[in-house]
Amino acid sequence: MNMNASAAAFGLAALLAASGFAYLDARNQLAQTETRLTAIQTERDNLTQQVDSLQQQVKDLEQQVSSSRNSVSDLQGQLGDRERAVAAFQGQIDTLSICLEGVAQGISEMSNGEETSALITFSSISATCKQAEKIIEQRNVGSYGSGSGQHPPLAIRSF
Numbered sequence: 001m002n003m004n005a006s007a008a009a010f011g012l013a014a015l016l017a018a019s020g021f022a023y024l025d026a027r028n029q030l031a032q033t034e035t036r037l038t039a040i041q042t043e044r045d046n047l048t049q050q051v052d053s054l055q056q057q058v059k060d061l062e063q064q065v066s067s068s069r070n071s072v073s074d075l076q077g078q079l080g081d082r083e084r085a086v087a088a089f090q091g092q093i094d095t096l097s098i099c100l101e102g103v104a105q106g107i108s109e110m111s112n113g114e115e116t117s118a119l120i121t122f123s124s125i126s127a128t129c130k131q132a133e134k135i136i137e138q139r140n141v142g143s144y145g146s147g148s149g150q151h152p153p154l155a156i157r158s159f
Contacts (some may be wrong), residue, residue, distance in 0.1 A: 092135045099125055099132040 102125030109118035 095128055095135060096132045099129040102128065 102121055104116045105123040106125070109115075109121055
């Protein structure tokens, strides 16, 4: 029985050695898994921070876009106001030009002895020159009334 006991002891030793190696291998795999898990968690935390940062950047950019849109809208409104003012000024300039051209033509006709033609010319521009007079009065009141130090406006006579 000595041989059986030796064989059993040897088998038990082999079993213990195999169990020890399996235990060491399992511990090694567990340590590697824990290391990988820690690395993955660290990477996840870094990615979470990056995502949070990017989300904040997106919010900031959305606010900038909204602010820019509001600025563009305001500027478009100002541009529209200025375009309307330019159109109004252009209409006033046209009225003044027609009146002045008519007056110049009437004066020329009078200097050439064509009094009838001059009267017809002055009559044809009378309404336009009345509008021109109102435009000039409005401009003079605006300039004179603003304390700009200018002299009082001259009176304009309509024909």
